[in-house]
Amino acid sequence: MPSTAIVTGASRGLGLALARSLGQRGWRLVIDARDLPGVPDGLAGQVIALQGDVADPSHRRALVEAAEGRVDLLVNNASALGPTPLPRLADYPLDALESVYRVNAVAPLALVQLALPLMPAGARILNVTSDAAV
Numbered sequence: 001m002p003s004t005a006i007v008t009g010a011s012r013g014l015g016l017a018l019a020r021s022l023g024q025r026g027w028r029l030v031i032d033a034r035d036l037p038g039v040p041d042g043l044a045g046q047v048i049a050l051q052g053d054v055a056d057p058s059h060r061r062a063l064v065e066a067a068e069g070r071v072d073l074l075v076n077n078a079s080a081l082g083p084t085p086l087p088r089l090a091d092y093p094l095d096a097l098e099s100v101y102r103v104n105a106v107a108p109l110a111l112v113q114l115a116l117p118l119m120p121a122g123a124r125i126l127n128v129t130s131d132a133a134v
């Protein structure tokens with residue numbers, strides 16, 4: 001049975017590059033993005049592409065269910081930068097801050113909690129972060 005990876009935010013950028021690389025190595029992939037009408041060009045092998053927002057609990061459940069019982073790698077790559085240019089914390093709109101935390105902190109942890117029971121010994125979790133701050 002091929003190894004299975006969940007890679008969030010894999011319609012472009014780092015997530016897509018990572019998914020392409022894993023696909024070329026025979027991994028089965030579950031990927032997402034908010035705007036993902038189908039499997040992106042250049043993705044080889046078994047790919048399940050789910051359109052949705054990692055901040056949405058039902059979408060997160062769908063991602064893990066699509067892995068069909070086994071997650072060898074979870075990559076929390078999708079993230080939100082928030083308002084740009086980045087405001088000082090003194091001026092940061094709190095509703096925007098809550099939204100950033102839901103995507104960047106709560107969603108990755110929630111996916112970890114859902115995926116852990118399906119992760120065999122040796123499986124890995126990769127959390128991609130940013131040091132963008134003011």
Ligand SMILES: NC(=O)c1ccc[n+]([C@@H]2O[C@H](COP(=O)([O-])OP(=O)(O)OC[C@H]3O[C@@H](n4cnc5c(N)ncnc54)[C@H](OP(=O)(O)O)[C@@H]3O)[C@@H](O)[C@H]2O)c1
Nearest residue numbers: 009010011012013014033034035053054077078079129130
């Ligand atoms: N690029 C940099 O210079 C840099 C530097 C430091 C760290 N990073 C980190 O590296 C990671 C990837 O960066 P990147 O530059 O490759 O990003 P990117 O090109 O902007 O791609 C982000 C991906 O995540 C998806 N996404 C965003 N919000 C989402 C959400 N709420 N739910 C599901 N999917 C979502 C996007 O698709 P949709 O918009 O369609 O949802 C897209 O597929 C991020 O975590 C970022 O913070 C990047």
